[in-house]
Amino acid sequence: xxxxxxxxxRVNYLNKEYGIGSWLLTTDHKRIALLYLISITFFFFxxxxxxxxxxxxxxxPAGDLVQADTYNKLFTMHGQVMVFFFLIPSIxxxxxxxxxxxxxxxxxxxxxxxxxxxxxxxxxxxxLMLHCxxxxxxxxxxxxxxxxxxxxxxxxxxxxxxxxxxAGFSSILTGLNFIVTIHRMRAPGMTxxxxxxxxxxxxxxxxxxxxxxxxxxxxxxxxVAERSLHLGIFDPKLGGDPLLFQHLFWFYSxxxxxxxxxxxxxxxxxxxxxxxxxxxxxxxFVALSSIAIAVFGFxxxxxxxxxxxxxxxxxxxxxxxxxxxxVPSAVKVFNWTATLYxxxxxYDAPMLYAFGFLGLFTIGGLTGLFLAALGVNMHVHDTYFVxxxxxxxxxxxxxxxxxxxxxxxxxxxxxxxxxxxWARLAALIVFIGFNLTFFPQFILGYVGMPRRYYQYPAEFQxxxxxxxxxxxxxxxxxxxxxxxxxxxxxxxxxAPDNPWxxxxxxxxxxxxxxTFNFDQEPVVTWEAYNYEELDAPHREEVPVAG
Amino acid sequence: MSEHSSSSLxxxxxxxxxxxxxxxxxxxxxxxDLGPFNAxxxxxxxxxxxxxxxxxxxxxxxxxxxxxxxxxxxxxFFLLILxxxxxxxxxxxxxx
Amino acid sequence: MHSQAAxxxxxxxxxxxxxHFAEPQQQRDAxxxxxxxxxxxxxxxxxxxxxxxxxxxIKYFGDFAAASQTLNAAxxxxxxxxxxxxxxxxVLAVWAAQHARRTxxxxxxVLTIILGFAFLGIKADEYKEKFELHxxxxxxxxxxxxxxxxxxxxxxxxxxxxxxxxxxxxxGLHALHMIVGIGIFTWLLYSAWRGRFTPEYNTPMEIGGLYxxxxxxxxxxxxxxxxxxxxHK
Numbered sequence: 001x002x003x004x005x006x007x008x009x010r011v012n013y014l015n016k017e018y019g020i021g022s023w024l025l026t027t028d029h030k031r032i033a034l035l036y037l038i039s040i041t042f043f044f045f046x047x048x049x050x051x052x053x054x055x056x057x058x059x060x061p062a063g064d065l066v067q068a069d070t071y072n073k074l075f076t077m078h079g080q081v082m083v084f085f086f087l088i089p090s091i092x093x094x095x096x097x098x099x100x101x102x103x104x105x106x107x108x109x110x111x112x113x114x115x116x117x118x119x120x121x122x123x124x125x126x127x128l129m130l131h132c133x134x135x136x137x138x139x140x141x142x143x144x145x146x147x148x149x150x151x152x153x154x155x156x157x158x159x160x161x162x163x164x165x166x167a168g169f170s171s172i173l174t175g176l177n178f179i180v181t182i183h184r185m186r187a188p189g190m191t192x193x194x195x196x197x198x199x200x201x202x203x204x205x206x207x208x209x210x211x212x213x214x215x216x217x218x219x220x221x222x223x224v225a226e227r228s229l230h231l232g233i234f235d236p237k238l239g240g241d242p243l244l245f246q247h248l249f250w251f252y253s254x255x256x257x258x259x260x261x262x263x264x265x266x267x268x269x270x271x272x273x274x275x276x277x278x279x280x281x282x283x284x285f286v287a288l289s290s291i292a293i294a295v296f297g298f299x300x301x302x303x304x305x306x307x308x309x310x311x312x313x314x315x316x317x318x319x320x321x322x323x324x325x326x327v328p329s330a331v332k333v334f335n336w337t338a339t340l341y342x343x344x345x346x347y348d349a350p351m352l353y354a355f356g357f358l359g360l361f362t363i364g365g366l367t368g369l370f371l372a373a374l375g376v377n378m379h380v381h382d383t384y385f386v387x388x389x390x391x392x393x394x395x396x397x398x399x400x401x402x403x404x405x406x407x408x409x410x411x412x413x414x415x416x417x418x419x420x421x422w423a424r425l426a427a428l429i430v431f432i433g434f435n436l437t438f439f440p441q442f443i444l445g446y447v448g449m450p451r452r453y454y455q456y457p458a459e460f461q462x463x464x465x466x467x468x469x470x471x472x473x474x475x476x477x478x479x480x481x482x483x484x485x486x487x488x489x490x491x492x493x494x495a496p497d498n499p500w501x502x503x504x505x506x507x508x509x510x511x512x513x514x515t516f517n518f519d520q521e522p523v524v525t526w527e528a529y530n531y532e533e534l535d536a537p538h539r540e541e542v543p544v545a546g
Numbered sequence: 547m548s549e550h551s552s553s554s555l556x557x558x559x560x561x562x563x564x565x566x567x568x569x570x571x572x573x574x575x576x577x578x579d580l581g582p583f584n585a586x587x588x589x590x591x592x593x594x595x596x597x598x599x600x601x602x603x604x605x606x607x608x609x610x611x612x613x614x615x616x617x618x619x620x621x622x623f624f625l626l627i628l629x630x631x632x633x634x635x636x637x638x639x640x641x642x
Numbered sequence: 643m644h645s646q647a648a649x650x651x652x653x654x655x656x657x658x659x660x661x662h663f664a665e666p667q668q669q670r671d672a673x674x675x676x677x678x679x680x681x682x683x684x685x686x687x688x689x690x691x692x693x694x695x696x697x698x699x700i701k702y703f704g705d706f707a708a709a710s711q712t713l714n715a716a717x718x719x720x721x722x723x724x725x726x727x728x729x730x731x732x733v734l735a736v737w738a739a740q741h742a743r744r745t746x747x748x749x750x751x752v753l754t755i756i757l758g759f760a761f762l763g764i765k766a767d768e769y770k771e772k773f774e775l776h777x778x779x780x781x782x783x784x785x786x787x788x789x790x791x792x793x794x795x796x797x798x799x800x801x802x803x804x805x806x807x808x809x810x811x812x813x814g815l816h817a818l819h820m821i822v823g824i825g826i827f828t829w830l831l832y833s834a835w836r837g838r839f840t841p842e843y844n845t846p847m848e849i850g851g852l853y854x855x856x857x858x859x860x861x862x863x864x865x866x867x868x869x870x871x872x873x874h875k
Contacts, residue, residue: 108662110672176679183613184672185662211624214683218690222811229780231807232800233694239800244697247632248690298624302635314635521664555737562730566723569865573719576870584874588866596859603733604855605848614678621682625689629696636697 012415012512027112028515033098034413035119036089041482043085043126046133048475050078055437055468063455071454072139073155079142084164085126087398088256091263092174092209093122095405096202098413100178102506102513103196105187105522110180118173125167132159141452143253146234146245150226157227161220168213168220171259175209178202187505189524196504196528197286201266204290208255208262208297216252219245243308250301258297260394261361262290264401265332268354271404272336274502275351276343279529282335289328296325306377315374322372329365333358348500349423353404356431360396364389367442382452385445391438403430403481410485411499415512416492422484430477436470503529561602568595658843670845677849681856688815688860695808695867698801703871704789705801710871711790712777713809714768718869721764725858728757732827732851739834739844747839751831754854758824765817772806779807790875809868816864819857826850 009015013030023031054074057065066074097115101108109115132138138160140149149157182195182203222233223245232238234245273280280286302310302318336358345351367389370376380386410418440463445451449460456464498507509518526533572591580587601607606614663669699706735750737743776784783806785799830850833839839847 106662110662111676112662114676172683176676176683179679180672180676183675184668207620210679210683211621211686214685214687215628215690218687221815222690222694225807225811229807231779232804233698233807239702239798239804241697241701243635244632244694247635248693251628251690298627299631302631310635311638311641313638313641314631317631317634516662555734558730558733558737562726565726565729569719569722569726572866572870573715576715576866576873579874584870584872588870589863592863592866595862599729599855599859599862603729604852613675617675617678617682621685625685625692628686628689628693632693632697633700636700 010510011514012510013515014415014512016515025116027108027116029097029101029109029112029115030413030513030515032115032119033094033096036093036097036122039119039123039126040086040089040094043081044478046130047078047081047086048478050074050081051471052475054078055471057454058456058464059468061456061458061461061464066454068454069139072141072452073137075452076138076141077133080138080160080164081129082394083142083256083260084167085122085129087260087394088167088171089122089174090260090398090402091267091405092178092202092205092259093119095267095402095409096174096178096205096263099409099506100181100199100202101185102412102509102517103199103504104182104185105190105505105518105524106181106185107516107518109177110185111177114173115177118170118177121166121170121173125163125165125170128159128163128166132156132163135159143249144220144223144245145249146223146226146242147236147240150223150234150245151230158224161224165217165220168217171209172213175206175213178206179210182206187522187524189522190505191524193284193287194524194526194528195287196266197269197280197283197290198263198266200287200290201262201269204294205259205262207291207294208259212252212255212259212298215248216256219248219252222248243305243310246305246308247302250304251298254301254304255294255297257390257393258293260398261401262293264357264398264405265290267401267405267408268336268357269332270502270504271350271354271408272339273529273531274408274500275346275348275354276340277346277531277535278339278343279527279531280335281338281341282331283528285331286335289331292328293325296321296328300325303372303377306374307381319372319374323369326365326369326372329361333362333365347424348407349418349420349427350404350408352424352427352431353400353407356427356434357397357400357404360392360400360434364392364397367392380445382450383445384441384449384451387451388438388441388445391441396434396438400430400434403427406481406485408500408502409506410488411495412506412511412513414485414489414492415495415510416488417495417499418481418488418492419484422480426477426480426484429473429480433470433472433474433477437467437474438470440464440466440470501534503531503534557602561598564598565595568598666842670848673845673849674852677852681852684819684856684860688812691808691812691815692863692867695812698804698808699867699871702798702801702804704792704795705797706805707790707872707875708787708797709777709785709802709805709809710868711873712772712775712787713869714771715869715873717764717768718865721761722861722865724757724761724764725861728754728761729855729858731757732854735830735834736844736847736851739839739847740841742841744834744837747834748831751827751834755824755827755831758820758827762817762820762824765813769810772810777806779803779810790872812864812868816857816860819860823854823857826853 013028023035026032053066057063057071063071097109136156138153138155138157140153140155140157144157144161182199225231226233226235232240234240234242236242269280269286300318300322302314303322306315367385371380371386371389407418407423410416444460444463447460449456495511497509497511505522505524508522568591572588575587575591576584600618606618609615659666660669663672731750731753735747735754738747738750772778776782783799783803785797785802787797789795789797827850830847833846
């Protein structure tokens with residue numbers, strides 16, 4: 001469907017101005033999205049590097065690659081970088097920033113300068129984190145549990161805390177911008193029920209960012225204060241309660257996982273609708289389930305603390321609520337499946353990632369329910385079962401969604417088509433590599449291998465070797481898109497405005513879009529996912545192969 | 547945005563007087579032994595004062611849509627969740 | 643959503659209207675919603691501290707009461723009055739901007755800033771006293787006092803230190819927000835003096851005011867919680 005004869009290049013957001021200043025001082029949400037893309041990809045590789053070292057160490061039962069203290073730093077920094085500097089920004093800061101104004105029909109986000117500020121805050125937080133890592137790192141686990149982090153650790157806890165504090169502010173400003181944009185900047189005719197579900201997903205994500213992030217911010221302030229001044233707020237020797245830290249930490253960090261998954265669900269919804277050529281089944285259920293996930297997500301945090309010493313009555317309440325929070329996610333899975341049913345399925349790369357998401361997120365989500373059962377939790381808490389569970393959701397879910405979205409919207413973002421053959425191959429490699437890495441970890445956890453240990457009994461070696469092999473394959477799968485996306489910017493076929501014949505306002509403007517998004521302000525008179533209309537003119541055409 | 551006139555000036559001064567009165571009330575109520583209700587009384591007065599500031603000084607009362615009120619109510623709701631569910635743990639530890 | 647009358651003749655174009663907004667009302671509404679959402683984040687930010695405070699106050703009530711009574715409740719009440727008066731001057735300033743009353747606007751803004759400094763001054767005085775009594779948490783912390791109502795029971799100094807830790811962090815964070823608020827209002831004063839605010843455009847005044855009132859509200863809760871524990875004993 002690509003245009004064979006490239007037209008003279010129109011003025012778009014990429015070629016409107018050149019020079020580093022025009023990028024570093026831009027207020028164009030699309031350019032800011034690309035600034036974020038470069039930064040988070042950088043941190044993805046840093047986090048991946050730590051993962052590589054972890055998996056290398058775990059090839060053998062003995063602790064022979066690094067020392068125990070170093071290993072503590074490896075898994076800590078892997079977690080911190082991946083959570084705070086990759087996963088939480090990823091889809092909202094890249095795809096959200098790029099697409100939210102386009103999808104609602106606006107010229108930009110509500111507060112473009114605050115958008116730029118949020119990127120600079122991310123960069124400052126990132127630099128602090130890099131400096132922290134370069135000058136000794138942190139070894140407390142990404143969870144910073146007290147009193148180890150406040151009273152005993154000899155590593156750079158304060159600097160890491162500050163880095164995350166600053167990055168958190170970036171996250172808050174992004175969420176704030178999205179909420180105001182979605183409320184105040186919709187084009188005429190774009191009612192709430194005509195919004196793409198990607199927007200609903202980002203709206204729900206933004207609610208969590210607004211309400212949750214400040215709590216971890218103040219918690220980090222308390223940790224820094226306690227560590228500097230030995231206050232006793234979290235130190236049992238001084239009358240403090242370490243569990244108070246955990247309550248405050250997880251009040252944010254549990255909803256944070258929904259910040260990481262909801263945007264991905266939004267991406268998957270758009271992809272499934274487009275590549276089934278059907279309106280999403282149960283639009284209002286999917287929209288409301290996003291909001292429900294955001295709300296319920298705030299009610300379950302102490303399921304991370306079942307064995308920490310909380311009251312068993314509180315544990316019962318949180319266990320029950322944790323079962324409840326799975327329901328809206330399940331609603332989405334059912335709706336996606338129903339959308340696929342009798343759809344006209346196309347197996348382009350984005351759809352392959354969406355399929356991967358469906359299966360892997362379901363496994364990850366269901367294993368979450370296993371963990372929510374108090375009896376099971378006693379046995380598998382702090383084992384590789386938990387690690388497998390959250391990687392299934394974060395990597396099998398969130399990252400797959402992110403990659404699928406990058407492929408789906410790449411023509412819009414770059415004005416180029418990526419090579420479809422390589423993309424499908426990469427998707428397959430990622431899927432195989434992922435499962436080989438993490439499925440053995442469910443078994444490892446179940447038979448008792450603890451997490452955060454650098455040595456283990458010899459009988460666990462086979463599964464660990466499989467896992468490391470999978471991680472290598474997964475790494476290859478991640479490298480491929482890097483290479484061909486970059487390649488496509490120079491050598492890829494120029495993309496038409498709507499290569500997928502997809503629904504959504506973003507497809508009604510040029511690829512890449514002009515700086516102010518639309519030549520004329522759109523007026524929306526159609527419902528979302530109007531695939532029947534989009535496909536109707538083609539029915540009389542002679543079907544073409546491919 | 548609601549329309550303002552000199553009658554609103556009178557309202558502002560009236561609210562100010564109510565806030566001052568609330569402060570004085572809080573201070574002196576603390577000096578009386580109300581048993582377990584001292585904290586409740588103090589917090590009730592504080593909440594009333596907050597409502598006055600929010601509704602009248604921050605113009606929440608005249609806001610044309612319910613969105614701003616929804617923002618405030620949701621925030622307070624989630625803050626209460628933090629407090630209540632944490633207390634659900636601390637309050638029931640002694641029961642085990 | 644804004645109206646269809648989005649196309650504006652250049653002559654009527656408001657210089658304060660940013661390019662990505664279709665009309666001034668949309669820009670105003672966006673700014674207002676943005677500030678309210680920011681205040682929501684601030685509520686949650688302080689909320690974590692209130693949570694910690696709530697839990698420890700219930701757990702160590704006697705020790706907290708003992709520690710609290712070393713504060714000067716009268717000064718705390720005076721500071722509350724100062725802030726309430728400043729909220730009045732703020733709301734009068736916003737009104738003056740909306741009604742093009744330049745003198746009233748400038749006077750109200752100046753009074754607001756003065757009251758802000760008065761608050762900080764009283765707070766500084768309180769902090770100085772705490773420092774002199776060795777009630778600042780850290781290496782030189784000392785606390786010897788009986789629990790109010792139980793003259794034979796000494797308060798646990800470690801638990802008292804937790805009280806003071808929370809006291810300093812909560813009031814310190816609040817004072818930091820006051821300083822930022824004074825900064826914002828200094829900038830508003832300058833802008834008002836330059837004639838930047840008109841009945842058609844005074845959004846910075848309005849949202850600056852929202853921020854100031856929020857800081858006042860935080861203090862409205864801090865005062866009774868920190869200063870008035872078991873005062874009747």
